[in-house]
Every structure is written in C-alpha cells, then in structure tokens.
Amino acid sequence: MEPARIQLVPKIRKVIYPGTFDPITNGHLDVIGRAADLFDEVIVALAMNSTKAPLFSELERIDLCKEAMKEVMPHSGHIRVDSFSGLLVDYAKKENAIAIIRGLRVLSDFEYEFQMALMNRKLEDITTVFVMPNEKYTYLNSTIIRELAKYGSDISGFVPECVNKKLKEKFSKK
C-alpha cells in the first residue's frame, strides 16, 4: 500500500518545543535534535514571564538558545528560536503547529505533562508528542546546572560551551 503522498507533500509539519531554558542544557539539545529528525520545522519557544526569578534575562536566554543551535547543530536550518507570552496553545495555533514536543525524563514529569497535554488538546485540539532524551541526561535539569555553576563545579559535559562560558561570567561577577 503506497501512501497517498500528493496531499501530504505541501504540508510543512511544524512543531513547538516550549520551555524556560534558564539556561538551555544538553538535555534540551538532545530533545531538539530528535524532534528535528522527525518533523519539518522545530520552533524552540521561550515561554516569557513564566519564571519568577530567572538567572538569565529573557534576552540572554534567547541569545543562548540561538548560540547553542549554531554551536551544536550548525546545519539545522529548520530549527528556529522564538519566544511567546500568554497561553502556549494560542501561540501554537498562531504558528500553525501540528504538535507540541516535550521531553519526558522521569516519571515525576509525567503527570504534570499529561495534565498540560490534556488541557492543551481540550483547548485547541493540539497533540503533544513526548520523546525521551538520552538516559545520560536523566539527572540533568536547569536547576541542578545553576546550583553546580554557583559552586564552581565543572559542568562542561552538561551544557553547550556558550552556556558554560556565560555561567562562569555570571558567577564570577557575583
């Protein structure tokens, strides 16, 4: 059975990977890379105003996301960094995205993600697609990274070089 490609070709399958990215880590990059293999366009979308006391400002976080893309995935022209405020589903609708991408690292992510996914589907009938980052990133999240950086631990294995450099600047200033 040959798939009816005619009606499918023109459709660009765009997905959104939302987050606070404070800062972006190798775990995020792993998810982005997988999404980029599966879909035509991936928007890395910074949720604005979502974090009360972020380490990095919104502009800094967007810049770090963009730099990280150049550093790690220089030839991935179909990945774009953007930001949004308001509800994710409203942004997804405006962007004409077919799905929201979320990384599921651990079970404790699961139910919060499920609730959000169900609510988003209810609000705008948008599907959430879950992918797992590599198991070596199971223990990795931005909170731990900030804590490690604060005490001068070597985090070069956990974040892209641009983030590592920026974190060092941030904490040497303090």
Added chain:
Amino acid sequence: MEPARIQLVPKIRKVIYPGTFDPITNGHLDVIGRAADLFDEVIVALAMNSTKAPLFSELERIDLCKEAMKEVMPHSGHIRVDSFSGLLVDYAKKENAIAIIRGLRVLSDFEYEFQMALMNRKLEDITTVFVMPNEKYTYLNSTIIRELAKYGSDISGFVPECVNKKLKEKFSKK
C-alpha cells in the same frame, strides 16, 4: 528563517505502531489517528507470538485491524496493517522507519515503555514517540474488553463495530 525544505521533501517519514491488538480498540484507533496526522506513513504492526493464549488468532487480529481501518479511517491511505516476528527494532530497521509510536495512557505504562524505548534506541538508535489517547480511553485496554464481552456487556462504545460483532460471535459460540 525558512526551513531548508529541499533535502526534506523526498523523505517519507514512516513510523511503526506495534502491538498485540487482541482485539484492536477505540483507544488504539485514537493513537493511530494521531500518528497519521503527524507522519507520512503509519504501519500498524502486529507482534506475532507475543501473547501466550490470545483470544483471536494472528490472522483474525490482522483482519480485524484491517477492517477497523476501513470502518473508521476509510480515506487514510497512508496507514498500513502488517505483522512481524522477532525483535521490533529489526523490523523497524528493515522498514526504514524513523520512529516507533506508543500510546501512554497511564503512569503504570510509563516505565515499561521507557525501558523498551531506551533498549530500542541502544540497539538500533530508533526514537520512540509517545502520544496520549483521549482521556476517555484511559480505562480501556484489550483485557478489560475481553472480560466485558465474555459477560455480555455492551462494549459498542469501546471498540469498532467489526470487533464488537466478532466478539459477540466468539462468545456466543462458547
């Protein structure tokens, strides 16, 4: 930023939705429908020899899957029913699939699915993509359907008509 479509268009993104489908339910169909919206081709792949004492034979299960597709998604030419024996990753590689699709209904599915997904990625670097069926199918699985059918409950809301009919035949014979 415009995605570099040139190299992407010729690639048919094929995914595999494996299962025992004993029998196929509306929960399965919900997952298949979502996968069909996201990818170019979906193979509903019956895992052979995976169930010790199935209610339906492999041939019956494949037929029910095919009939259900015709009944529920008659115009989805890019969904195909197939079967495989051996390891799922070997089948996925042979089929040149870019991902395995799994439905995540409840948390208790989660860790088994994660283990399998991690192992499959280790063995053949294939990504597993999780989608959630509609919350009204949370309580639905083939075991419960078989139990309900056995005692003559009305299951018309939980399975496609062809499965409902076949289950009635099966249990009236007994």
Added chain:
Amino acid sequence: MEPARIQLVPKIRKVIYPGTFDPITNGHLDVIGRAADLFDEVIVALAMNSTKAPLFSELERIDLCKEAMKEVMPHSGHIRVDSFSGLLVDYAKKENAIAIIRGLRVLSDFEYEFQMALMNRKLEDITTVFVMPNEKYTYLNSTIIRELAKYGSDISGFVPECVNKKLKEKFSKK
C-alpha cells in the same frame, strides 16, 4: 442477614470536604455530588490562611462556593459551606464528622493525600475516604483555571457560571 438498623438510624453520617477553592471548579462539584450521594451531610469546608497569595479573598471564595451550590445542586439541602482555621482534624472532631472526603485525580495527588490521611488518622482516628472525579476533570485544577482566565480563554466548561462571571470581572479590572 438483615442489618441491625435500629442503632444506625439516629446517626447522621456527616463528612467534610476541605479545600482552598480558589476558585471552586466543576471537578470539586463532581466530588461534592458523589459525596452527597453517599453520606447524610457534606460540609464543603474552606481552609483559611492556607494559601499565600490567593486570587479570591476568603469571603469571595465562600460566597462562590455557596453560589455554585445554589446553581448546580439547588435541592441538595444536606450540603453546607463552612470555613475553618487551624488543623483539619480539630475541625472535623468539633463537627463530629465521621470522615474526610478527598478527590483523587492523579497519582501525584496520591502520596501527599496518603500522608495527610495517615497523619489525620493518627491524630484523631478519622478516616479519609477517596473518590475519583469524572475522568474529564483529570486535567482540571484551580491553578490552570486561574491561568486560563488570565489570558481570556473560554473556561465555561470547567467552572460553574458564577465563577466564570467572577473571573471575567477580576481579570477585566486588571
């Protein structure tokens, strides 16, 4: 075997459904309705001082609970709205309640609820009874409702009309 009704009739089985209700949702109302079918008297009990920065004041929340009862369950004379400060078990003892009612929506509620239920039983030997709201309220909680209302989403399917109206007022003022 006929139950010995004589000693049971005079006993009014009163239960308490505690919460912060900021604001009351259709999920809460679903649990209240089920409790009302099972017991002689249900007290919807607002826990005062339990939320740091509530959207609605205590008086507003109590009023919304009362209005919601009138709107949704107008003939349920055995449901009462009340408030308490201090420990729930002390309030339950004072009210002579035989049980505390809690809704269990998702697994992540489970252990916190279990700890509280165990502690309450230890402190005053009061039983906690868990009921499940309809699965369509799985993704519903007051935090999500407040977020949706803030961005002007249509939440009429998730809250009683009186709450919907009050939320619109609240956020249009801002």
Added chain:
Amino acid sequence: MEPARIQLVPKIRKVIYPGTFDPITNGHLDVIGRAADLFDEVIVALAMNSTKAPLFSELERIDLCKEAMKEVMPHSGHIRVDSFSGLLVDYAKKENAIAIIRGLRVLSDFEYEFQMALMNRKLEDITTVFVMPNEKYTYLNSTIIRELAKYGSDISGFVPECVNKKLKEKFSKK
C-alpha cells in the same frame, strides 16, 4: 442548615467490598471495619473464578471470611459475606449497592484500581470509594501470607486466628 433527613432515612446505604480473599487477612478486616463505620451495610463479596490456582477453594474462602467476621467483629450484624460470578457491576446493580469499597495500600494498586473504578462507573454509574488500611498493613497481601505460611513463619499477627489455623493444616498436610 439542617439536612433534609426525611427522604434519606429509608435508604439503606449498602456497599460491596469485592475480593478473592485467598485467604482473608488483617488488612482486609481493617478495611471492612472502616467501611462498616461509614455505611449501613457491607457485603464482603468473593469474586468466583477470578484466581487461576487458588490455595483455598471458594467454599473454604467463604467459610474463612465468615469465621473471621465472627472472630473479629462478632457484633457487626450489618456485615454480610457473599459471592458472585460475572461482572462486579452487574452484581452491584442487582444488590442495589451505592458504592464499591476498595483498600488502597500502595501506589502500585492505584492505577489498576482507577482503571477498574472508571470502567465500573462508565458501565453502571457506580462510585468506587477508596479507604486506606492502617499503615502497618502496607506490606501485607495474601500472596506474601501464603508464602510465609508455606515456610512455617509465624503469621499470627497478620491473619485472624481461624485463617492461621487453616493455613497450618494446609501446609502440614503437604
């Protein structure tokens, strides 16, 4: 606000506590005792044909349940031991029960119980009420009891005396 007792008094609130009881343990008895405090009538209902290779026959299990009731709760005239085959909801409907009682000991019980509760509510709109047994029975289930009895461990703290005696007979014969 005084509850409208007039229409409530004649209603006998009957609940069903289903199980395989192979054999009945102190954990089960703890749940039965709690249910008996909350409702007018409790039916301890043995699910027949539900266990493939039970240790005790159905008749033995019913007798042990009855003996245990006499031993532990001699004055609880409103607890009845019964058995049923087929679907629990059909039995509950026939008995005019207002709820099904289930003990929730551990999180791993949770999702199976939730699925069954949701399905039962869907089939016959019957509410499932969850209560927690005492935390000292967390580690207790019939499988562990059978294993301990088999190797001659002292299980007098975990089961009623009649079950302890019967288990000793069973395993000394073997």
Added chain:
Amino acid sequence: MEPARIQLVPKIRKVIYPGTFDPITNGHLDVIGRAADLFDEVIVALAMNSTKAPLFSELERIDLCKEAMKEVMPHSGHIRVDSFSGLLVDYAKKENAIAIIRGLRVLSDFEYEFQMALMNRKLEDITTVFVMPNEKYTYLNSTIIRELAKYGSDISGFVPECVNKKLKEKFSKK
C-alpha cells in the same frame, strides 16, 4: 571462602546523612540508627543556606541534632553532627566518606533522590545508599511537624523530647 580482611580492617567506613533537619524528627533518628548499625562512622550533616525561611536557625538546628543524639543514642560514639555549605559531594570528598545515606519514605521522594544520587555519582563517584525508616514514620516530615506544633497538637510521639520542648517554646512565644 574467607574474605580478605587484611586490606579492609584499616579502612573506616564513613557515611554522611545530609539534611536540613528543621527540626530533626523520629523518622530521621530511625534512619541514623540504621546507618549506625551498618557503617563505622555516621556524620549527620546539616546543609546550610538550603532553606529559605527556616523555623529554627542553623545553630538551633545543629544543637537540636546534638541534643537528640544524646537523648536517643547516648552510647553511639561513632555518630557525629556537623554542617556544610556548598555542594554535598565536595563535602563528602573532603570528609573521605564512602557513601551518602538517604531515607526513602515514599515514592514521591524517589525520583528527586535518584536524580541527586546520579548527579553526585557523576560528579565525584560517590554511592548513595537508601534505607527505609520504620513504616510508622511514613507520614512524618518536618513540614507536618511544624504545622502540628503551630496549632498546639501533641507531637511527643513524632520528635525527641528536646525538639518537642523547643517547639513549644517557639510557638508559645509567638
């Protein structure tokens, strides 16, 4: 097979039990007692600056830990109370500890603990050893204790006498 004791005898197996201990409870003491049975030296290590608005100051918390040791385990010369700031793994390395001890009470502790344990192992290759406190402490944590003390509940069964006394002082002053 006789273990090669010669190289093992000189090694003092030291472990660290880190926490905020605001205040120390009988659940903590239960874990410390178990660790003291298994290893040569146990350091009860207060993590400084880890709690935003603690009930007790760091000095008070250390003193309560020391008093509790004297009260409950007066002859356990191999248990020491200490404090540390910065990363736990750096402290553990400095102290030459062979493992970190953590109590696992409930499943919701599990994944956070796992993430920290994996990260600590990655950073300094230190093993985390989990032990379970007695099941009667399942519902016990410092947050609940502070809440109960605030409303004047009897908490003598949950904390050592020195903590009980101090909590009464604290809340009678207020």
Added chain:
Amino acid sequence: MEPARIQLVPKIRKVIYPGTFDPITNGHLDVIGRAADLFDEVIVALAMNSTKAPLFSELERIDLCKEAMKEVMPHSGHIRVDSFSGLLVDYAKKENAIAIIRGLRVLSDFEYEFQMALMNRKLEDITTVFVMPNEKYTYLNSTIIRELAKYGSDISGFVPECVNKKLKEKFSKK
C-alpha cells in the same frame, strides 16, 4: 569526635544480594561491585525454586555467577556465590548478615521492594539497603537479555563474556 573503633573492628559486616540471576547481567555486577565497596563480605545468593520456567538451571546459574565474578572482579575475595531455598530472612539470619542489598533501577521496582523490605524487617528485623546501578543499566533486566539473545542480537555490552557465550550456545542448540 573519634568513633569508638574497638568494639567495631571485630565485626565482619556481611550482606546478602539475593536474586534469580537468569542470567547474571552487567547491571547485577554493578550492584555487587558497589556493595563490595561498602561492606566486608557480600554473598550473591541465588534464590532456588523461585522461577517457574528458568532459561538456565540452578547449577548453570550458580556457575555463571561464579565465572562472572572471576571474569569481572578477580581480586574480590570477599564476594561469595551461594544459593538458598525457603525464606530469604531465614537464610539471612543463618548467615548472620546485617543487611540485604537490592538494586533499585526504576520506580516500578520500588513498591514491591518496599513491601518485601518492610516484611523482612518485621519478620527478622533485617535492614534492606538500596543502591542504584549506573544509569546506563536502567533498561537492563534478565528478561530483556533472554529475548535479545533468542533473536541473535549482540548483547556483549550487557552481560559478562561467560554469559554471552553460554547464551549463544543455548540458542544455537535450539
């Protein structure tokens, strides 16, 4: 504070790592290695009669455990391979072990392990100590290994060489 070593030195801290080991994997070996770093003597204890249709006989499994020890930990004189039938706690008591070692890979292991640990502590007051294997073994268990070997997958990264060889023999014969 110097620990009172005098009374501690003569005590050999022996622990038991029970399992079915059908067959032993690199995940098991990782746990055994960690236990060997923490305690004076580790008994790898094969639970006899615990598996209905094992791939390898008890003798084969014991031999593979012994060979694996020689292959992977040749100088670990304080690790011993043994077998037991009956209850684990009776064996542990007989061996004078101070603890039972269990690997916790995933959350779904957690509650079963907890129930067993609580029951064992109740029966013979023996402590269970949980350690995590390396995260790269999260997806690894004997069932998956047997399945992979059956279909001729390369499993050399998951099991010691002696097990790899034996599995190839086993499945080429069939």
